[in-house]
Amino acid sequence: MSDFKMKDIEWAKINEDVLASLESPRKAFWIVLAVCFALVLCGVAAEIYQYNMGLGVALMNNPHYWQTYISNFVFWIGMSHSGTLLSAILLLTHADWRKPIYRFAEAMTFFSIATAAIFPVIHIGRVWDMYWVLPYPNQHAIWPNFRSPLLWDAFAITTYATSSALFLYIGMIPDLAICRDKAKGWRKKLYTAMSLGWMGRATEWIAFQKTYVLMACFLVPLAVSVHSIVASDFAMSMMPGWHVTSFPPYFVAGALYSGCAAIITLFVLLRYLFKFEAYMTPEIMDKTARLTFAIAMAWNFLNLSEYASIWYSNDMFEHEMLIDKFTGPYAGIVWTMLFCATVVPFAMAWKKVRVNMWAMFVISLLIQLGMWLERFQIVSPPLASNHEPWTQVAVWPGLVQMTITAASFGWFTMLFLIFCKVFPSVSMYEVKEMVYHRNKHGKKKLQDLDKIKDDMIKTEEGLS
Amino acid sequence: MSLSRMLENWSRLNQKDYYKDEPIMWGMSIDLNKCTGCASCVTACNAENNIPAVGKEKCGSGHTMSWMRIERYWDSPEGEPDLAVEESEYPERGAHFAPMMCQQCNHAPCEPVCPVAATYHNPDGLNAQVYNRCIGSRYCGTNCPFKVRYFNFFDYQEDIPHPMEMLLNPDLTVRSKGVMEKCTFCVQRLRNAKGDQADKGIRGHVEDGAVQTACQQSCPTDAIVFGNLKDGESKVSHAWESHGVELNRHEQFNAEGERGYRVFEELNVEPSVMYLDRVRDTNA
Amino acid sequence: MRRIRKKHFLFATYDDFEKAKEVVGELNALDDKEDIIENIELYSPIEHPEVNDMLGEFHQPIQRFSFFGGITGTVLGFIFAAGVGQSMFTVQPQGGKSVITFPPDIVIAYEMTILLGVLSTIAGFLIYAGLPRRVKSYYDHTVGVDQIGIEVETDPKNNEKIRATLESCGAIEVRELTS
Numbered sequence: 001m002s003d004f005k006m007k008d009i010e011w012a013k014i015n016e017d018v019l020a021s022l023e024s025p026r027k028a029f030w031i032v033l034a035v036c037f038a039l040v041l042c043g044v045a046a047e048i049y050q051y052n053m054g055l056g057v058a059l060m061n062n063p064h065y066w067q068t069y070i071s072n073f074v075f076w077i078g079m080s081h082s083g084t085l086l087s088a089i090l091l092l093t094h095a096d097w098r099k100p101i102y103r104f105a106e107a108m109t110f111f112s113i114a115t116a117a118i119f120p121v122i123h124i125g126r127v128w129d130m131y132w133v134l135p136y137p138n139q140h141a142i143w144p145n146f147r148s149p150l151l152w153d154a155f156a157i158t159t160y161a162t163s164s165a166l167f168l169y170i171g172m173i174p175d176l177a178i179c180r181d182k183a184k185g186w187r188k189k190l191y192t193a194m195s196l197g198w199m200g201r202a203t204e205w206i207a208f209q210k211t212y213v214l215m216a217c218f219l220v221p222l223a224v225s226v227h228s229i230v231a232s233d234f235a236m237s238m239m240p241g242w243h244v245t246s247f248p249p250y251f252v253a254g255a256l257y258s259g260c261a262a263i264i265t266l267f268v269l270l271r272y273l274f275k276f277e278a279y280m281t282p283e284i285m286d287k288t289a290r291l292t293f294a295i296a297m298a299w300n301f302l303n304l305s306e307y308a309s310i311w312y313s314n315d316m317f318e319h320e321m322l323i324d325k326f327t328g329p330y331a332g333i334v335w336t337m338l339f340c341a342t343v344v345p346f347a348m349a350w351k352k353v354r355v356n357m358w359a360m361f362v363i364s365l366l367i368q369l370g371m372w373l374e375r376f377q378i379v380s381p382p383l384a385s386n387h388e389p390w391t392q393v394a395v396w397p398g399l400v401q402m403t404i405t406a407a408s409f410g411w412f413t414m415l416f417l418i419f420c421k422v423f424p425s426v427s428m429y430e431v432k433e434m435v436y437h438r439n440k441h442g443k444k445k446l447q448d449l450d451k452i453k454d455d456m457i458k459t460e461e462g463l464s
Numbered sequence: 465m466s467l468s469r470m471l472e473n474w475s476r477l478n479q480k481d482y483y484k485d486e487p488i489m490w491g492m493s494i495d496l497n498k499c500t501g502c503a504s505c506v507t508a509c510n511a512e513n514n515i516p517a518v519g520k521e522k523c524g525s526g527h528t529m530s531w532m533r534i535e536r537y538w539d540s541p542e543g544e545p546d547l548a549v550e551e552s553e554y555p556e557r558g559a560h561f562a563p564m565m566c567q568q569c570n571h572a573p574c575e576p577v578c579p580v581a582a583t584y585h586n587p588d589g590l591n592a593q594v595y596n597r598c599i600g601s602r603y604c605g606t607n608c609p610f611k612v613r614y615f616n617f618f619d620y621q622e623d624i625p626h627p628m629e630m631l632l633n634p635d636l637t638v639r640s641k642g643v644m645e646k647c648t649f650c651v652q653r654l655r656n657a658k659g660d661q662a663d664k665g666i667r668g669h670v671e672d673g674a675v676q677t678a679c680q681q682s683c684p685t686d687a688i689v690f691g692n693l694k695d696g697e698s699k700v701s702h703a704w705e706s707h708g709v710e711l712n713r714h715e716q717f718n719a720e721g722e723r724g725y726r727v728f729e730e731l732n733v734e735p736s737v738m739y740l741d742r743v744r745d746t747n748a
Numbered sequence: 749m750r751r752i753r754k755k756h757f758l759f760a761t762y763d764d765f766e767k768a769k770e771v772v773g774e775l776n777a778l779d780d781k782e783d784i785i786e787n788i789e790l791y792s793p794i795e796h797p798e799v800n801d802m803l804g805e806f807h808q809p810i811q812r813f814s815f816f817g818g819i820t821g822t823v824l825g826f827i828f829a830a831g832v833g834q835s836m837f838t839v840q841p842q843g844g845k846s847v848i849t850f851p852p853d854i855v856i857a858y859e860m861t862i863l864l865g866v867l868s869t870i871a872g873f874l875i876y877a878g879l880p881r882r883v884k885s886y887y888d889h890t891v892g893v894d895q896i897g898i899e900v901e902t903d904p905k906n907n908e909k910i911r912a913t914l915e916s917c918g919a920i921e922v923r924e925l926t927s
Contacts, residue, residue, distance in 0.1 A: 011793065054641035055600070056617030061526030063611035065602035125600015125615065125642025132580045132599055135828070142597070145581035146852045150601055154579070155856055159863040166870055173879075174793075174892075181889040196880035200891050202790040202799040204877040206806045209795050211873035214814045215866060222862045229855060237607045238573045238731060246853050278794035387609040387728055390535045390564065393526060432894075433794045438766075 011432050018175075018424045019182055029273045029417065036414035043407020045204065046400045047122060048283050055125055059398030063391045064383045068401045069123035070233075072408055076116035077157075077230050078251070078371070082259025083109025084164065084223040087171070088445055096437070097287050099430040100279040103175075104270055104420065105263050106168040111415045112262075112378040113161045115408050119368035120153070122404060149233045156229045167215050173198050174429045190422075198311035217423070227255045234378065240317035241325070241382030246306050253299040257341070258371035260292040264364035266416070270425060273417075279426050282355035289354040296345035296367075303342075317387055325377065326387040329394035335376050340370025480489070487668035488658075489589030489736070490649050491693035492677075493703040494563055496742040498687035499534075501561035505679035505688065506532050509565075512650060512678035514632050514639075516620030519538075529614045531647040532565040532679055560742060563679070565675060566612045566647035567727065567735030570711065574604035574613065582644075588654070588735060589693070597660055600642040609728050613646045649690070650677040672698040693736070709738045754926050756904045758911060761888060761895045765796055768896040771917040772802045775900065785904040791888070791897035801818035810872035817868025818861045825860025829853045832909060886925045895920065 040340040050057050060067050072386050090098040121130055133154050144151050177198035178192035198204060214245050231251035234242035244250075267288065271280040310318045325334050344366045384394045397405075419425070483489070507721065509690040518527055537560040568591045574583050575591065582597035583604055605613040619641040621629070632638060635652040639645050657675035661667070672691050680688040691700035693711075707724030709716050712733045716725055723741035726734075772788060779785040790799055800806060830848045862879045874880070891897040898919075900910055907924065914922050 054616070054618040056527050059525065061617065062528065062614050063605060063608075064526065065605040065615060121603075123601070125602070125644075126598070127642075129599045132597070142581065143832075145576070145851055146576055146856065147576040148579040148603065148852075149577065150579035151601055152852065152855045152859075155859040159859045159866075162863060163866045166541070166866060170870065170873065178885075178892045181892050192883075196874075197883050198879065199883060199887050199901050200793060200897075201793045202792070202796075202803055203806060203808075203880075204879065205792065205795040206797075206800065207808050207810060207877035209797075210808060210810045211869055211877075212868050214582070214811060218818075218862050218866050218869070219823075222859075224857060225855075233603075237577065237603075238609055239606060242606075344810070383606065386611070387731070388564075388611045389537075390533070391611040395526065429794050434795055436897050 011435070014428050014431050014435075015182075017276075017278065018426050018428050019179065021276065021425065021447055022179070022187075022421060025273050026275070026420065032269075032273070033414060033417050036410040036417070038164035039407050039410025040414060043404050043410065046403040046407070050122075050400050050404075051127065056416035056444070057398070058400045058404075059395065060401075061395060063388075064380070064393070064395040066123075066379050066383065067395070068376065068379075068397045068405050069119050071372070071379045072405055073116050073123070074230055074251070074375045074378070075372050076112045076119070076408065076412070078255030078375075080109040080112040080116070080160070081223050081227060081252070081255035082263050083107070083112075084167075084219050084255055086263065087167070087257065088219040088223070091213070091216045092220070095287075096434050097284050098432045100262070100276075100281075100426055101267060101284060101288070102430070103168075103172070103427040104266055104416075104425045105407045106164065106171065107416060107419050107423075107425065108259075108262060108266060109164045110168050111412055111419065112160070113157065114162060114415060116263065117157055118408070118411070120150075136379070146179075148230065149236045149396050152229045153233065156226045160226045162220060162221060163215070167195075167219055169326055170208075170215065171212060172423060174200065175424045175427060178428055179424060181375045184349075188420075199417050224252055226251045239386055240315065241321040242378070243318075244306055244310070246302060246309065250299075250302040250306055253295060253302050254371060254374060257292070257295045257299045258368055260288065261364040261371065264288055264292065264360050265368065268361040268364075270420060271357065274420065274425065276426060279431065282357070285357065285360060286351065286354045289348045289360060292364075292367075293345055293348045296341070296348075300342050321382055321385045322351060323348065325381050328381065328385060330377060330381040330384070333373050334381075337370050337373035337377055340366045341374060342370075344370065345346075480647060483585070483587050483589060486587045486589075487692075487694060488587075488670065489693045490568065490654065491589070491691065491700050491704065492568075492649070492680075492737045493689040493700050493707075493740065494737065495687045495689075495740040496560075497740060498560060498685040499563060500685060501534050501536060501559065502680045503534050504684060505563055506530055508678040508682035509647070511646070512633060514621075514636060516623070518618075518620060519623070522618070527617045529616070529620065529645075531612070531645070532563060533612075535562040535564050536560070537562065552689045562739070564610060564612060564727075565737075566680070567610055567733070567737045568647075568648075568649060570734035570736065571732060573607045573609065573731075573733055577603045577607050579603070589685075590649055590651060590654075591646075592651070593644065594647065595637060595639055595643050595645065598643045600644060602644060604644060608735065610733055613644050616641045616643050616645065653677065653744075656735065669695070672700075704738055706739060707738065707740055752816035755901055757886075757925040758902065758907065758914060758922060759886065759888065759925055760898045760900075760914040760922045761890060762898070762917070762919060763895055765792065765896050767917045768792075768898055769798065769802060771898060771914060771919070773924070774913050774917065775898075775910070776802075777827055778893070778909070782906075784902055784905075784907075788902040789899040789901075791891040791899065793892055793894060793896075793905070796869045798924070802818075806876075808872075808876040810869060813872030814869040816863050817871075820862030821861040822857045824864070825857035826853055829856040 058067070058069075083102075086098050086105040087102040087109075090102070121127055124130060133151060135144050135151075144154075173195055176191050176195035177200065178193045179186065183191050228248035228251065231247040235244055235247040237243060254438075264285070267280055267285060270276055307322065310322045313319070325331070344363055347353050347363055353363070380395070385392055466727075505642070510517065510530065513531060515529050515531060518529060522528070568589065569743065570585070570589065572583075572591045575585060579601055580597055580599055582594045582599070584594070585591055586592045600615065602615055605615060607610070616639050621632075621638045621640075624632075633652075635656075653675050654670075657670050660674075662668055670692060672695060677688070677690050680690045689700050689703050691698035693701050693704065695701060704710070704724065707722035708718045708722035709726065711734060714729050716729065718724065723743065724738050725741060726738055729735075760771070768790065772790065775785060775788060788803060790796075790803060793797075830853045830860070888895075888897055898914065900914070902910055911922055
């Protein structure tokens with residue numbers, strides 16, 4: 001296997017390369033950062049306008065109460081799931097190719113939650129009373145409504161943000177210690193404080209490894225529950241098109257799918273911006289693409305089974321809604337979504353495509369477009385085709401909504417790039433471990449084979 | 465305080481009809497045969513409940529506020545209501561009006577989904593909306609099958625020109641932006657009526673006809689009947705009885721001559737509003 | 749805090765884990781014979797599960813922290829939602845539904861299980877890894893890069909013996925330290 005080349009990297013070189021990424025990225029880095037910052041400013045301006053005028057400026061109306069703010073919320077929460085998948089599930093299944101790329105995937109998890117958590121705030125009518133959804137003792141002697149899936153969201157997001165931030169941080173401690181040893185100035189202070197005095201003692205390592213696996217065991221069921229809860233925002237309601245039993249697994253699959261696409265996008269981006277060519281190899285991209293393809297098929301299956309269960313059901317309203325999705329005012333969205341998320345992933349069937357960075361970049365962007373539209377077509381069309389025929393009007397998101405949507409992408413990328421500039425985005429110690437074990441076990445396996453052969457020859461001789 | 469409340473809650477934990485012992489449950493009956501679609505109920509509702517007139521532009525973008533609306537459907541020649549068919553021979557005869565407002569569901573889908581419990585069921589059988597508590601997540605609106613909840617997308621009262629704010633009804637609030645609102649069965653009138661009774665020393669009973677909702681008051685054909693469903697003598701319970709509509713059923717069994725139904729009964733939301741089906745002479 | 753006596757260390761670095769493993773073996777053998785070593789500490793840039801055998805089993809029951817943290821989370825989450833939130837302070841039961849509703853309480857208990865489980869796992873980690881702490885003044889940066897460090901705590905009079913053992917396995921550098 002060609003990716004075993006990686007065992008040739010010297011350990012000292014790993015440190016140098018990764019630490020260099022904190023110092024001298026390509027010029028494009030600053031350009032991307034500036035663009036993202038400008039987007040964020042536009043979004044802030046749009047939000048201030050909306051705050052002062054009321055939500056009507058976002059062109060939502062009665063009864064089209066929910067729109068892109070909710071679909072963005074679902075999109076960003078979904079995106080965070082692949083970080084957990086890559087770091088936790090692949091850790092538990094001992095897939096060691098995850099090691100060079102899991103750090104940024106975890107960072108992606110955290111920052112996409114940070115982005116998602118903003119959307120409920122933008123979405124609700126009275127932002128200044130947002131804290132009422134938190135269960136805190138108060139003099140009104142009233143608690144939030146524990147029956148509401150939105151409240152479960154509040155719990156799930158709090159838990160997920162806390163746990164994924166801690167998972168990212170704990171996994172980074174040994175690397176922060178390395179940074180601390182090399183850094184100067186404010187960075188030295190930051191890394192010294194954050195590395196907690198890690199020295200690589202055996203006690204620390206044993207405790208560390210145990211903790212890491214235990215946390216992964218918590219994070220996997222957590223990730224599944226978080227998106228199931230987000231799905232129950234829809235599935236618990238009575239709206240035709242939302243009231244679908246298969247939504248929780250469908251949402252989880254969709255989350256992993258769009259998250260994997262996001263990982264590919266950022267993979268290519270980081271590889272270029274921070275010159276990580278030696279670590280983020282085409283072989284790893286190949287494996288990530290295979291994983292994405294598998295998840296794409298799972299998502300497609302669940303998508304089709306959702307259509308089928310509606311089609312063969314006897315619910316008139318659901319039926320109408322489904323037909324309206326494919327032929328009504330939002331038909332363009334639905335068909336584009338199906339093209340991007342169902343047809344495009346088949347390009348990954350060819351190895352040539354899988355190892356080509358820029359081809360994968362384009363494919364991953366298309367998939368993400370498809371998945372964003374998927375969230376939009378979950379939220380919007382049912383509101384334009386529900387029980388009450390009087391209110392069936394299609395409504396399109398206005399300039400304010402689209403600006404804030406674009407700003408959320410800018411916000412996420414900005415936070416992510418700043419993270420990569422300040423913290424090592426490739427896990428140094430895990431790459432070393434990978435190199436070490438591949439060297440060691442590569443030899444060991446061969447020896448074992450020889451031994452087994454010898455034993456077989458001996459027994460054969462004994463028999464004859 | 466909390467312990468006694470817990471014990472009280474516990475004793476009613478599995479009680480099927482929570483407000484069974486309450487003396488009042490407000491209900492309504494609307495006779496579609498009598499409805500002419502004149503929309504005076506809508507106007508009266510707007511005047512009574514401080515509902516803003518949003519203007520042409522905002523009306524166009526769908527930001528209309530009208531707790532009550534007259535839905536107009538057209539009968540196709542076969543007798544099936546259909547929005548699209550407007551070209552029958554006598555189109556004016558095919559019009560079918562349905563005044564639609566909050567149905568005050570007993571199993572209201574809007575209630576369990578509100579994250580801050582701003583909408584709840586009060587002991588009088590009303591689906592109450594607490595404006596002060598509302599944070600505007602709009603989940604209630606999306607989950608309402610009748611789509612009768614209206615969200616304040618703008619600060620409409622700021623557009624009221626100066627002396628006109630004197631026209632506002634002082635009995636209830638003016639809602640600010642970011643708050644959900646809906647028909648309350650004119651709860652301010654109901655409270656006044658109950659208060660008047662309490663002044664006379666009578667609790668838990670409001671004489672039938674002592675209180676009218678704004679829409680009922682202004683209806684020229686008396687299509688709307690409003691009253692206490694638990695009072696066996698009231699007009700509204702007579703109407704429910706005589707047209708074979710019962711609570712706790714998701715399909716009514718109408719005998720000959722009975723034409724009562726509730727909208728979207730199959731969703732099992734238990735509306736408190738009964739409609740009487742329109743009768744047409746199809747052979748004329 | 750005043751120290752009763754100063755600790756004395758020998759610190760050796762190796763470029764290969766196998767060498768370090770060998771030297772720890774020899775030191776253990778020496779200690780069995782003469783009982784002169786107080787403590788051996790191993791510093792490494794990556795995790796080596798073999799140190800469990802070399803330095804004696806580490807007793808770090810972090811999984812108990814996870815378990816009891818999780819259980820506490822479940823119980824507290826349920827009591828919080830069902831007891832405190834729903835049955836004691838509920839002003840108005842909604843739509844005539846029961847006061848304690850299991851589906852939401854299970855969801856909340858589940859999330860709280862994970863939250864408290866994660867937090868107490870990390871508490872366990874900090875306790876058993878002995879973090880946070882100050883970095884020792886003689887901490888060698890190379891053990892963060894690619895070298896294995898062996899730190900032997902011993903009495904100064906045994907210096908020579910131990911130094912010889914450390915060097916016999918190909919130490920790059922051996923330093924004497926006191927703290």
